Amino acid sequence: MKKSNAPAGARTPFQKWVDKYQGLFYLIPWIIGFLVFKAFPFGQSLYYSFTDMNFFKDGTSFVGLANYITAFHTRKITKALIITFKYAFITVPLKLIFALFIAYILNFKIACVNLFRTVYYIPSILGGSVAIAVLWKAVFSVDGLLNTVVRAVTFGAVQGPEWLSDPNYALWIICFLRIWQFGSAMVLFLAALKGVPADLYEAATIDGAGKWRQFFSITVPMITPIIFYNLVTQICQAFQEFNGPYIITNGGPRGSTTLISLLVYNYAFKSYDMGMASALAWIMFIIVCILTIIAFTSQKKWVYYSDER
Amino acid sequence: MGMKASNKIATFFKYFVLILVGVIMIYPLLWMISATFKDNSEIFAGISLWIKKPTLDGYRNALNNFGGSINILQAMLNTYSYVLPKVICTVVSACIAAYGFGRFDFPGRKLLFNIMLATLFLPQVVLNVPQYLLYNKFGWVDSPFYLAIWVHCAFATETYFVYQLVQFMRNVPRDLDEAAAIDGCSSFQTLYKVIVPMLGPALVSCALFQFMWSCNDFMGPLLYVSTPGKYPMSLFVKLSMDGDTGFAWNKILALSLISILPQLIVFFCAQDQFVEGISAGAVKG
């Protein structure tokens, strides 16, 4: 190890071997962790997805792709898939833009900045608290806060929709909950913004670039790795979102907020149909994989890494 | 003069947005505080902060100690007795793994990285039972040291954090590593003398997130802790929520409030660490 950084000219074959593989040395804990803690449950669930596994019924038989085929022929499931896509495509961009916007403002010299940061992080701390369930319904109820504001702003001209009972609007309720909990993304953006070297801004100011131009030509490019990270993880989390619909709408009205994870949960722990639950989980797995691959292919075009040579 | 006026407008606009958004963000917490002094019928009657008939029952009942086996103080202690090892293990192991992925080229790196990322994509729900069976085999279910809850974190299984650190690391120029190498640092010395200081803010945010998430986690402790004396806050808060016969909401909300106070304080105090100071200091040093 120690000698691996000696001048390259004097390298023995052993040192070359060390040079080549020393990265793996740092991955040993992860590899062990993966093999011990992840590989088994993952393999198990993949296997279940090809069976009619039910922990409380004797005799598990291999059913091949039957679960997957049934899934795509079950209206409830295909509908949930579409809703999940909608949910992800609404929440991911909005949450990222909002988090970045607020982080950018907070990055200026602001009085009481600590207080503001904490306040903005509070929704993420509250998580799936019962208080949120109560409040959310009160805000979106037909005579609730939101519609009252809508009426006031439009001088009574617009009534406001029945958010909680109209299948066309209900998804927005849980979308809003997710966007509201933008704290973690904001924190990461803040950390990234602090990493942008101040001299870049100074140079830009001398060149006469305004605040907004600096934002798009300096700030954004410099933090693209974190934007990319947030994008990937937010896609991943949006597709697995469970808490929002679970505590607020329970999938209703008319199934309009039934995200796929709600069905996975129902199959796994209410109907004990582990085969179908696993199949749905792996369908989601494949979907998120594809989206991630697309994201990774695109990152060459827009993500800037300082460590690249 | 015009310049000044537009600056003033900009400042006003900035604060207007910040405060407006801030109110939306903090209102639920304020409501929660006021609701802890209300009774059931008032809690569901509306979302006003005004308390018509203040009562302290919520807080009085929050001190209930469930037959002497568990009380709020013990539950707090229990929570931190696994959250702290979890946070430390996560940060250390994730940092090491991220270093391996982020700074070295070796055959199979891409494949391993993709496998790691892919472990994010499967919903936890279907993994619960296989994991439970596994931990049961290890004898970790209801372990007095909460082994099932935190040990895996020592092996960089928290992929979010590994990936997060990899991304942050990619913004640390390699020149610094090379400079360190020329100074005669081994790769391990480079990690803790160069990379770790540069990653300071990212490491703190890792620790912070893991802290928050672990404190809030309910399903893990429910599955793996059975001895009441070992219950953490997340279980304790919900102990009285009996849907069959009903319960006092003010107590639940009071407990929830108490349980998030440490998180609020930690966030408030820690934020300077991840947004100021460290990275600047590192560059200078």
Next chain:
Amino acid sequence: MSKAISRRNFLMATGAVGAAGLLAACGSKPAASSTASSAASQAPAASADESLALSDGPVNLSISWWGGDSRHAAYQSALEAFQAEHSNITVEPTFAAWSGWEEKMAAAFIAGNAQDVCQVNWNWLYNYSADGSKFVDLNTTSKFIDLTQWDSAAMDACYVANSQQCVPVSMTGRIFYWNMTTFNKAGITEVPKSLDDLMAAGKAFQEKLGNDYYPMHLGAYDRMILMVFYLESKYGKDWADPVTSTLNYTEDEIAEGLAFIKSLVDNHVMMNLKTYYSANSDTATHQSNEWITGKIAGIFEWDSAASKYSSALDDSNKDGFTVGEEIKFGDNNGGFSKVSMGLAITKTCKNVAEAATLINFLLNEEKGASIMGSECGIPASKAGLKFAQDAGAVKSLVAEANAKVMAFTTNKLDPLFENNDLKASGTGIYQEVFDNIDYGDQTPEEAVETLLDGMESVGYTIG
């Protein structure tokens, strides 16, 4: 020191013999055979396992339950009393609220590390132990549990896979509750006793109090139960066969039942579901502003839910809370009672005799039953009920509701009725059926098909 312990052990042993003798004395009708005869269609029940005996040495037992504050407290002090009486037995409890509890127990049943004694939901017997693999046949423990304290009907409901898998802690059924404060405002002074009363109340509420006042609100699952109640009351037969789950009703009859529910909505007796959701989403009725302030003045709920609903009312409405009377929609009694929860011994338990002794203590003996009171519902054990009542540990409101329900419910419930794919709020079939009707997407006749398809998919035999 050691002398004292051995003396206590000696007392223990004689106590056990004494208890066994007592059981034998009142055993003119042996426990095991009483359940066997009532479960006639099934194989004869196992008889008492004579090899079971209490141990003299120290024994560790574990027990698990879900519930709220007062139930946790009751169990814990009952366990203390038990340990004082059986000083060689240590009982370790595990408890939490209902939320997430079923997942925890399911995982534990799969892994085989569930507690020795478990408080079980009735449908767990079918969900987790349909083959009898998880719970001990309690008929084998009749030496330690006095099985004669329960009605055979209640015991039969826990008789699954030729095995008495649990003993019922309490029975429950649905009954009407009315907020008479609001009824009085509408000029009605008596609780509704007939369909006509209901319809008249609907009209009076709308005319005197306004469009947003309703005599009653029922969620989708409540509606399903009321529909079954209506049909049973009218046709006098169980909804489905309790053993084979063969549906006893024709499509026309079910259409009539659904139309009945719709007529209640159309006549302003019940709130349209869509209207309810628009203000409350899927929140339970007792947490809705309408219930708290008296705009919804009636529910059809489990007897055990009485205090939950009465305590939710605001001060001006609290006094009006009244347990309703049975409403006969036909010539028969409608409605069913069911086991609300039971106590079972898991097959992984190593000290079955002690576990059985504990169950008997909690449910049948004076010390245990008087502490448990009505914390797990009105005791189903006759002895337990008497002791609890004598100790004044029974909530009067719940007791009143329970007595009324048990007096008229004669129909049996089939285990598939509560199948999650049907019952689940949000994603269940019952929800879909009644939503379809209230959103105007299906007529009652069309909704029958949705209901029957769903029932067939979970295993009902449709005639």
